[in-house]
Amino acid sequence: MTRREHLRPWTVVCAAALAIVTTGAFSTLSGLLVGPLHRDLGWSRSAVGLGTLVSMVVYGATAPFAAALMDRFGMRRVAVGALGLVGCGAGLAATAMADPWQFVLYWGVFVGLGTGATAMAFAATVTERWFVARRGLVTGLLTAASVVGQFVFLPVLSAVIERYGWRVAALSLAAAAAAAVPLVWLALRDHPADVGQQAYGAVEFTPRPAPRKDAARRALRVLADSVRTGPFWLLAGTFAVCGASTNGVMWNHFAPAAHDHGMPVTVAASLLALIGVFNVAGTVASGWLTDRRDPRRLLAVYYAVRGLSLLVLPLLFTATVQPPLVAFVVVFGLLDVATVPPTLALCREHYGPDAAIVFGWINAAHQVGAGALAFLGGAARDAFGSYDMVWVTAGALCAMAALLALTLRTPTEAEGPVLT
Known part of the structure; x- marks a missing residue:
């Protein structure tokens, strides 16, 4: 493998990471x-939570179909x-939104579809x-890219909202997405065979498979097969809790909860960004450990x-940043998306070759859990x-x-992959 061939898979990873970050x-x-x-608009928190839900x-429902569509049209077009x-x-949302139903459509549906198509199934x-060796590490790196997009830009977006308003922040993200399009199109490739080389760590060249014309049918078939297996429900259940205890509560309610205790929203957003920094280290380390x-x-x-960290969090909120809250940020950041x-x-x-689609369905459970706690969290605050x-509820779900994770049997303890 030449140096250029050695670098090509990592170039593809960088292009995918750019789409995921954005x-x-x-x-x-x-x-x-x-x-x-x-x-500004007089909406209740539960109304905003409905759009987020x-x-x-x-997002979750899109992921498995997006993985199948990538087999039909290619990763580049889907991204x-x-x-x-x-x-x-x-x-x-920034230019035409005035009623809650529009938030559900513009943010709930359009943004949900786009983020789902570049989720972890991607x-x-x-x-x-693109990889036979270092798959755990690459998964960790791309998960870390998701974390960077989710958290690192929060202080900037918070400052923009505080100074210029939420519409300017939304427009800024729209411009960022437009700027990423040509870069992703130029650098991302669908398969190693497209550039005449083999996957990283592979011992032989693998031709590109023919496009599959039954993308939606395949995604549903894989779901129908996987739901008849115990590992699917165990993994879906644990990942639903993962979504509820991260996306559901931290992304949507940490900043408002900190503000309830007198902390400025910009400071709370900075703490979320710090969680993102430690997420990168924790996720990459988790990939290495996996x-x-x-x-x-x-x-x-x-x-x-x-x-345990979520159970003690209510005791740590104050109007200013104190060492115990910083310790929570570090611990939670290291573990936040280390589960991926x-x-x-x-x-x-x-699940063998169907793993990406199965993971897409499991990720759907992640998003259902996240959406449920995002909505219920806002409703609990209103009530x-x-x-x-x-x-406390999120902490108990994590326990x-x-x-559940310890009850899962590996294929080596049974008869091999469930699906082939």
Whole structure:
């Protein structure tokens, strides 16, 4: 393998990471919109939460079909289309939105479709096609890219909202999506065979498979087959808890909860960005560990420690940043999306070549859990005037997920991959 051939898979990873970073920024902006939409348009927090719920559910439902569409039309076309959808949704929200139903349509549906198409099923497809070796590491890197988009830009977006308004922040993200389109189109390639080389770590050249014309039917067939297996429900259940305890509560309610205790929203957003910084380290480390350790035990540890951190969070909120809250940020950041590499590895073990689509459906459960807690968290705040119950509930769910992870049997303990 020449140096140029050696670098090509990593160039594809960089292009995929750019698409994931860009669309990831849309996922967390909704948490910063709760206050401004409540204040400027008079909407209730539960009304904003409904739009967020729809976005997360659409996101989750899109992922498995997007993985199948990549087999039909190619990753490049799907990724560029996703960037167009999120840009359109954000642009319409900034310029034409006045009623809650429009937030559900523009942010819930358009942004949900775009972010779902570049979700972890996209990362799984890139990894499966371009890498034989270092798959855990690449999964960690692409997951980290998602984290960068979701958290690192939060302080900037928060400052923009505070100084110029939420519409300017939405328009800025729409412009970022438009700028990413030509770069992704030029650098991303669908398969190593497109450039006449083999996947990273492969011992022989693999021709590009013919496009599959039954993308939607295949996604549904894989779902129908996988739901008849125990590992699917265990992985979907744990990943639903993952979504509820991260996207559901942290992205949407951490900043408003901190503000309830007197902390400025810009400071709370900076803490979320710091979580994102530690997410990168934690996710890459998790990918490295997944290549070397039992992914079931890794998941159990991640969920158990995350649950403990959420249980103590209500005791840590103050008007200013104190060392205990910083310690929470570090711990939660290291564990936030560390669950992705071991979950994807378990999908690969159990479902073989259908792993990317199965993971897409499992990711749908992640988004349902996230959307449910995003909505219920806002409703709890409206009803009780506090988020305390939300944090305790999320912590208890994590304890349950830790136990579920340990009950999962590996194919080597049974008869081999469930689906082939």
